Amino acid sequence: MFIIFYFTSLLTVILxxxxxxxxxxxxxxxxxxxxxxxxxxxxxxxxxxxxxKSPYVACCCIIMAITILFSE
Known part of the structure; x- marks a missing residue:
């Protein structure tokens, strides 16, 4: 339930x-x-x-994957 309170987590859920x-x-x-x-x-x-909008969604998924892999 708390995942929607963080902006990056919310973007991940939407993607x-x-x-x-x-x-x-x-x-x-x-x-x-x-x-x-x-x-x-x-x-x-x-x-x-x-x-x-599949090319844009694909780019957002790649960017989100990179930020998740390399954050902290």
Missing amino acids: LLICTCAYIRALAPSVLDKNKTGILGIFWKCARIGER
């Missing part, structure tokens, strides 16, 4: 959510496409971000 949703949508599109609105629509929106 993992985006990547996971994009991967799930690539495997089974019907799972996320039926929930485009409401609270479950967040996962559909994350999948769309992961698909459309």
Whole structure:
């Protein structure tokens, strides 16, 4: 629960959510496409971000991995 209080941890969780949703949508599109609105629509929106902005998301994942590996 305390992971969301640190900025780098929050960014890591958001990146993992985006990547996971994009991967799930690539495997089974019907799972996320039926929930485009409401609270479950967040996962559909994350999948769309992961698909459309994939080079930027990939760069952010690489930068986040480097900072996690070499911090402290």
